[in-house]
Amino acid sequence: MAELSDANAQLYESLLDGDHTALARVITKIENRAPGYRDLLAALHAETGTASVVGVTGSPGTGKSTLVDALTKQYREAGETVGVIAVDPSSPYTGGSVLGDRIRMGSTAGDMDVFVRSMSARGRLGGVSMATADAVKALDAFGKDRIIVETVGAGQNEVDIVETAETVAVVVQPGSGDDVQLLKAGILEIGDLFVVNKADKDEAAGTVADLETMIHMDAAPAAGLSAGHHGPNATDSEPAAVDDGGWTPPVIETVATSGEGVDEFRTALDDHRQYLVDSGTGEGRRRRQAETEIRRLLRADVGGLAEEVLDGHGGIEAVASRVARRETDPYTVVGELVDPLESAVEESLATRPEASEK
Amino acid sequence: MSTDHAQRATRCLVAKVGLDGHDRGAHVIARAFRDAGFEVVYSGLHRAPEEIVQAAVQEDVDVLGISILSGAHNTLIPKVIEGLRSYDAFEDTLILVGGIIPEEDKPELEEAGVDAIFGPGTSTEETVAFVREHASNE
Numbered sequence: 001m002a003e004l005s006d007a008n009a010q011l012y013e014s015l016l017d018g019d020h021t022a023l024a025r026v027i028t029k030i031e032n033r034a035p036g037y038r039d040l041l042a043a044l045h046a047e048t049g050t051a052s053v054v055g056v057t058g059s060p061g062t063g064k065s066t067l068v069d070a071l072t073k074q075y076r077e078a079g080e081t082v083g084v085i086a087v088d089p090s091s092p093y094t095g096g097s098v099l100g101d102r103i104r105m106g107s108t109a110g111d112m113d114v115f116v117r118s119m120s121a122r123g124r125l126g127g128v129s130m131a132t133a134d135a136v137k138a139l140d141a142f143g144k145d146r147i148i149v150e151t152v153g154a155g156q157n158e159v160d161i162v163e164t165a166e167t168v169a170v171v172v173q174p175g176s177g178d179d180v181q182l183l184k185a186g187i188l189e190i191g192d193l194f195v196v197n198k199a200d201k202d203e204a205a206g207t208v209a210d211l212e213t214m215i216h217m218d219a220a221p222a223a224g225l226s227a228g229h230h231g232p233n234a235t236d237s238e239p240a241a242v243d244d245g246g247w248t249p250p251v252i253e254t255v256a257t258s259g260e261g262v263d264e265f266r267t268a269l270d271d272h273r274q275y276l277v278d279s280g281t282g283e284g285r286r287r288r289q290a291e292t293e294i295r296r297l298l299r300a301d302v303g304g305l306a307e308e309v310l311d312g313h314g315g316i317e318a319v320a321s322r323v324a325r326r327e328t329d330p331y332t333v334v335g336e337l338v339d340p341l342e343s344a345v346e347e348s349l350a351t352r353p354e355a356s357e358k
Numbered sequence: 359m360s361t362d363h364a365q366r367a368t369r370c371l372v373a374k375v376g377l378d379g380h381d382r383g384a385h386v387i388a389r390a391f392r393d394a395g396f397e398v399v400y401s402g403l404h405r406a407p408e409e410i411v412q413a414a415v416q417e418d419v420d421v422l423g424i425s426i427l428s429g430a431h432n433t434l435i436p437k438v439i440e441g442l443r444s445y446d447a448f449e450d451t452l453i454l455v456g457g458i459i460p461e462e463d464k465p466e467l468e469e470a471g472v473d474a475i476f477g478p479g480t481s482t483e484e485t486v487a488f489v490r491e492h493a494s495n496e
Contacts, residue, residue, distance in 0.1 A: 020416065021415055021446050024415055024416050028418040090397070094393055095395045096395040097397050098389070098392050098400060099400070100400055102399055102401065102402070102413060106402070109405070110406060111412075115416050117416055118397075118417060120367070120397045122397075
């Protein structure tokens with residue numbers, strides 16, 4: 001375990017003691033990438049792994065926040081504690097953002113056992129997933145039974161949610177385009193279940209039918225991208241469409257504002273969680289998530305090293321000017337920059353023969 | 359070794375408290391804060407003081423801006439501040455009040471812990487500048 005600074009050790013202890021202010025401050029440190037945040041996360045890591053983590057994603061205006069609110073209410077009624085991370089986009093120009101999801105979380109306002117944290121994308125590379133995944137760890141270590149991550153489905157972010165959540169629910173609204181929209185990469189593959197919210201609208205039945213058709217086409221032999229959807233006899237919109245061979249994503253209709261269908265939604269989430277346990281796929285998923293995390297950290301740190309080397313050579317501007325003046329070419333430049341790193345790597349591998357054993 | 363760049367942002371909660379449905383001003387200030395590059399959490403209307411405290415604590419905001427036009431500021435605002443103190447979240451939060459606050463009520467609110475009061479006609483630039491200068495932003 002890492003050495004914590006005094007201030008961070010205090011925060012860590014208070015967080016594990018159930019201090020809400022400490023939890024909030026830890027998340028701030030994580031978001032800010034403040035000094036020592038990695039040590040904090042390293043220490044917290046051992047305390048995680050008990051919470052159920054659900055991702056809810058979908059286009060703006062589909063009612064994700066309202067649905068999350070309704071779900072949270074149900075969890076609370078069952079006596080479970082809940083953490084919610086609501087991610088909203090930030091302006092690419094000013095970095096500013098208005099985080100409005102909290103407005104929809106009205107039914108549990110004032111209940112401290114519901115911890116809602118709004119996060120902005122802050123124009124991070126790789127979406128928000130790193131900070132989000134880290135904030136989930138803080139909530140998990142704090143002892144939340146249920147954690148819900150809500151992201152607006154715009155581009156890459158919704159794929160990133162797969163790297164954090166055990167179960168991903170994709171929320172669509174009736175009439176949200178024809179089946180070609182649903183074909184767009186990313187939407188179908190990431191959903192462990194689909195929710196057609198605002199199901200009291202006229203077009204709901206059509207949207208449900210479209211989704212189910214797409215899911216079953218996806219379940220055809222070529223399915224390989226997702227967690228093994230298949231099973232030709234998954235024909236209904238009932239949740240719990242589990243069969244022995246895999247998981248067929250159910251399509252659930254809800255009206256989040258009235259609470260209709262939220263029971264079924266909760267049951268379907270639990271069914272999927274159970275499926276992950278029973279089938280053993282949960283373990284694989286967690287390992288893949290860890291792989292992604294390690295790769296990302298590795299890339300970030302090695303990238304950082306590269307930046308240092310670059311600075312040592314007079315910075316990107318100086319190097320780039322030489323290339324622009326045709327005094328040298330980018331390949332030679334990068335070769336020169338990476339050379340010392342490469343030999344250091346070779347040296348360290350050579351002196352650690354045991355590293356090659358496993 | 360950590361090579362992350364610290365990514366700080368000023369976080370603000372713009373809150374409407376009590377029975378007061380006028381949120382145009384709150385929206386204007388939320389936009390101004392957003393355009394200044396701040397992260398703004400908006401509470402929505404009709405919040406109880408304890409709900410605002412909960413939001414301010416959980417969101418770990420640097421700035422709490424309370425908009426109030428109902429005249430109930432002398433009751434509601436001290437309650438919010440008291441709540442923040444109970445969570446040890448008062449010291450590092452800049453507390454602003456916007457709305458219709460009679461001159462004679464101001465000293466009492468400032469005594470209670472309000473850092474600044476902005477009345478009608480205050481420019482958004484002025485408010486943003488005040489936040490830039492005074493928010494702790496850890």
